[in-house]
Amino acid sequence: MDQSLEEMKGDEKAVYLTEGEGRLAPAEQLLPLVREAFDASDYGDIHGEIEELHPSDCADLLEFLTRDERGRFVDVFGDDMHHETLTYLEGTVQEEVLERLQPQQLAEAFSELDSDDALDVIEDLEEEDRERILAAILPVDRDVVRESLSYPEESAGRLMAKEFVTVPLEWTVGQAIDYMRASRDLPDDFYDLYVVDKDLSPLGVLPVSRVMRSKRGVALENIMSTDLHIVAPDLNQEDLAYEFRQYNLSSAPVATHEAGMVGVVTLDDIVRVIDEEAEDDLFKMAGLSDEDMYSRALQTARSRFSWLTLNLATAILASSVIAFFEGTIERLVALAVLMPIVASMGGNAGTQTLTVAVRAIAMKDLTSANAMRFIGKELMVAVINGVGFAAMVAVVTLLWFGDPALAMVIAVAMVGNLFMAGLAGALIPLALDRLNIDPANASAVVLTTITDIVGFFAFLGLASWILL
Amino acid sequence: MDQSLEEMKGDEKAVYLTEGEGRLAPAEQLLPLVREAFDASDYGDIHGEIEELHPSDCADLLEFLTRDERGRFVDVFGDDMHHETLTYLEGTVQEEVLERLQPQQLAEAFSELDSDDALDVIEDLEEEDRERILAAILPVDRDVVRESLSYPEESAGRLMAKEFVTVPLEWTVGQAIDYMRASRDLPDDFYDLYVVDKDLSPLGVLPVSRVMRSKRGVALENIMSTDLHIVAPDLNQEDLAYEFRQYNLSSAPVATHEAGMVGVVTLDDIVRVIDEEAEDDLFKMAGLSDEDMYSRALQTARSRFSWLTLNLATAILASSVIAFFEGTIERLVALAVLMPIVASMGGNAGTQTLTVAVRAIAMKDLTSANAMRFIGKELMVAVINGVGFAAMVAVVTLLWFGDPALAMVIAVAMVGNLFMAGLAGALIPLALDRLNIDPANASAVVLTTITDIVGFFAFLGLASWILL
Numbered sequence: 001m002d003q004s005l006e007e008m009k010g011d012e013k014a015v016y017l018t019e020g021e022g023r024l025a026p027a028e029q030l031l032p033l034v035r036e037a038f039d040a041s042d043y044g045d046i047h048g049e050i051e052e053l054h055p056s057d058c059a060d061l062l063e064f065l066t067r068d069e070r071g072r073f074v075d076v077f078g079d080d081m082h083h084e085t086l087t088y089l090e091g092t093v094q095e096e097v098l099e100r101l102q103p104q105q106l107a108e109a110f111s112e113l114d115s116d117d118a119l120d121v122i123e124d125l126e127e128e129d130r131e132r133i134l135a136a137i138l139p140v141d142r143d144v145v146r147e148s149l150s151y152p153e154e155s156a157g158r159l160m161a162k163e164f165v166t167v168p169l170e171w172t173v174g175q176a177i178d179y180m181r182a183s184r185d186l187p188d189d190f191y192d193l194y195v196v197d198k199d200l201s202p203l204g205v206l207p208v209s210r211v212m213r214s215k216r217g218v219a220l221e222n223i224m225s226t227d228l229h230i231v232a233p234d235l236n237q238e239d240l241a242y243e244f245r246q247y248n249l250s251s252a253p254v255a256t257h258e259a260g261m262v263g264v265v266t267l268d269d270i271v272r273v274i275d276e277e278a279e280d281d282l283f284k285m286a287g288l289s290d291e292d293m294y295s296r297a298l299q300t301a302r303s304r305f306s307w308l309t310l311n312l313a314t315a316i317l318a319s320s321v322i323a324f325f326e327g328t329i330e331r332l333v334a335l336a337v338l339m340p341i342v343a344s345m346g347g348n349a350g351t352q353t354l355t356v357a358v359r360a361i362a363m364k365d366l367t368s369a370n371a372m373r374f375i376g377k378e379l380m381v382a383v384i385n386g387v388g389f390a391a392m393v394a395v396v397t398l399l400w401f402g403d404p405a406l407a408m409v410i411a412v413a414m415v416g417n418l419f420m421a422g423l424a425g426a427l428i429p430l431a432l433d434r435l436n437i438d439p440a441n442a443s444a445v446v447l448t449t450i451t452d453i454v455g456f457f458a459f460l461g462l463a464s465w466i467l468l
Numbered sequence: 469m470d471q472s473l474e475e476m477k478g479d480e481k482a483v484y485l486t487e488g489e490g491r492l493a494p495a496e497q498l499l500p501l502v503r504e505a506f507d508a509s510d511y512g513d514i515h516g517e518i519e520e521l522h523p524s525d526c527a528d529l530l531e532f533l534t535r536d537e538r539g540r541f542v543d544v545f546g547d548d549m550h551h552e553t554l555t556y557l558e559g560t561v562q563e564e565v566l567e568r569l570q571p572q573q574l575a576e577a578f579s580e581l582d583s584d585d586a587l588d589v590i591e592d593l594e595e596e597d598r599e600r601i602l603a604a605i606l607p608v609d610r611d612v613v614r615e616s617l618s619y620p621e622e623s624a625g626r627l628m629a630k631e632f633v634t635v636p637l638e639w640t641v642g643q644a645i646d647y648m649r650a651s652r653d654l655p656d657d658f659y660d661l662y663v664v665d666k667d668l669s670p671l672g673v674l675p676v677s678r679v680m681r682s683k684r685g686v687a688l689e690n691i692m693s694t695d696l697h698i699v700a701p702d703l704n705q706e707d708l709a710y711e712f713r714q715y716n717l718s719s720a721p722v723a724t725h726e727a728g729m730v731g732v733v734t735l736d737d738i739v740r741v742i743d744e745e746a747e748d749d750l751f752k753m754a755g756l757s758d759e760d761m762y763s764r765a766l767q768t769a770r771s772r773f774s775w776l777t778l779n780l781a782t783a784i785l786a787s788s789v790i791a792f793f794e795g796t797i798e799r800l801v802a803l804a805v806l807m808p809i810v811a812s813m814g815g816n817a818g819t820q821t822l823t824v825a826v827r828a829i830a831m832k833d834l835t836s837a838n839a840m841r842f843i844g845k846e847l848m849v850a851v852i853n854g855v856g857f858a859a860m861v862a863v864v865t866l867l868w869f870g871d872p873a874l875a876m877v878i879a880v881a882m883v884g885n886l887f888m889a890g891l892a893g894a895l896i897p898l899a900l901d902r903l904n905i906d907p908a909n910a911s912a913v914v915l916t917t918i919t920d921i922v923g924f925f926a927f928l929g930l931a932s933w934i935l936l
Binding site for chain 1: 482483484485486487493495496499522524525528531532534558620623645648649654656657658659670671675676677678680681694695696697698699700702703704707708711712713714715716718723735736738739742743746747749750751753754755756759761765766768769772773775776777779780783784786787788790791794797798801802804805806807808809811812813816817819820822823824827828831832833834835836837838841842845848849852853856857860861864916920
């Protein structure tokens, strides 16, 4: 065993990170060298560099290359790349690399990957690519991956590692220590022991250090922590991440009533989930659906097209409100000059309320327990700022057009639209959440439709009523 | 020692989380009971419930209450609340609770908190509140907190825990095991041993399980992992989080050249950083600066005012472009009807590009190594979608106003504005990043100013040139 531990140690040297050094990432350092090597068709020195590169940096390097360079890189350095590189690649680039690798390179890479990493690569693939990869890997690995694929997408079952250490409830500290020292089936490194009953259901958890520091005769039952947060394999990853955050968990056992404990989710899995969900919320607010930076322009254009079409439809709707007041604008063209101000301020103020609400709902800080209070506060904010900006825009209008009645009209429209913006910004995400629709999804487009229509209607309507 | 371990174990019972149960969070369950108790002024049963509540749930409960209820809650249940509750509260609520707690309650709470949790509460306070709290706590705790406060805000030094276990390089496995078993100064639970040289600089790391599973005579040097990512205490938390993500770290030693190892940052600290940074990016895009849901309406209105004022100024700027073409609009009022469509589509398409760029820069996926390629691709996407939407809007215009020349004008303006939107959406964040300004900060307002002005100018300018 000591031999395998010596291998585990590796030859890496420690890195010391200090503030404000502005060092270049390894991938950026290597990029010009790789390109030089391509130009000269002389790869001698680079093979070693690629071999020593951390898989995460190697993935970055692949992503920095152009599509053509990437193919060439895989052909030349495919055998030098660390097998974990695959798990760090963005979707589009990952597909390209998987297609370019030779079948035996694929088989080797997957046989060396941990089951959860292998799954992570395979689950995002198209059905036919998936089968091609599964065919290339060992039957043992294949069964493990297939089992994991049977859990729903974005569930605890997909995230969990299948390597963990369990000990029976009846054992003492001494028995646990002897087991850890003697058994050869344990993971390389592990941090916790899970104490299980006869049905393999988890009853408690024990850090290895606690076992080590207790007397041999002590029963595990007496020192284990029973504050377990056990999760079902089909639990959604968002709820799982909430549980980790809320209770500061570092790991959670995954178990079913039938099979007992089947896996462990650890905090590093949750970090990935949190990053994904954060990107999701940010992107959905702008109408982006899981696109990545490396997909082709045509594909990206297509994926953004539907959201922009929706926006076009709502913009035309808003324009038809303006068209309704064509006669008014003809008589007082200053209205056409000023009307975008009212609409734009409503959109911006409403987006602020909307953003706070979407984030608070995602973090479970905004629930039915405080929804009324939130709406009330946002309306108050809207009125305060509405009055402030009404005054400002009235002064500007007066100075610009010298028309007190017009200044009054725009001021009233401004207050009205900011009030509507606050109301819509708070209500839309709450309503969508109640309907079990992710509020980040459609909120923004609905909001700006409302603020545009109300903005134009209030301003032009008041104008045609009062000024003409 | 076994006795203290038995205490550590606690009486908590395991929770089993399954998908789609829609269970009510503990804070939401208790809320009506607390309110009933307030109405009846009978708190008997609730004391026990509050005592058993997880500090994180207790913090949620406090946040769900109104300001008045909150004060009463602290008066009645101040002694029942778990001392860690303070660390889970949002800024505004935290200040309220700190002000309401009695000095001896404060001193007790802080003496029980871990140094990094105490710091977490204290660092966000105003100078005078901070001094009041520091005066109430023990001199020992005070020194630790003051030392941590000497590191820059949002740095590794502020995040790190000061509890960690080091062993000298010369030791064998046996010596390490004996030390872990005998020493009484170690943290309750720990997962890694840091191997240090004479100057206390970290040289390697060892999971406890690896020590336990090696023969007593083996030198630690031969089994330790040397792949350390050592960080300076002043390293910015964003760079720190990047390092954890990029290299899949679970912890990183914090060290200086003078003092050697001074702390450890662990993945749970990084989760908090990631959440903060994600919220920051989302909020900054909407012009929100660290506001929380629980601050008063007036305060919130004020904090949003400056961004909205900036938006007002840019909206007026865009209006002055329209004003320039007043004569044109007077002669063809259909222009006033259609002009918001061009501007709005530019704003939405540009925001998509902007969002992708801001996220990619934050994740260090977009650097000078691939900036040109990114800009090129976004321009291609802009042209593809620009042509598509130009065709759509031309058809709509033709059907609506029956004017082929007007349809052509809006089509050309649409292509031009979407092209500008793509260019600005990609260039603005890249330029801000180059200037060391967080691209999330000012990108959105600059972008929509450009798309509004270009949209109005292109459409109205072309119209007055071609149609009149």
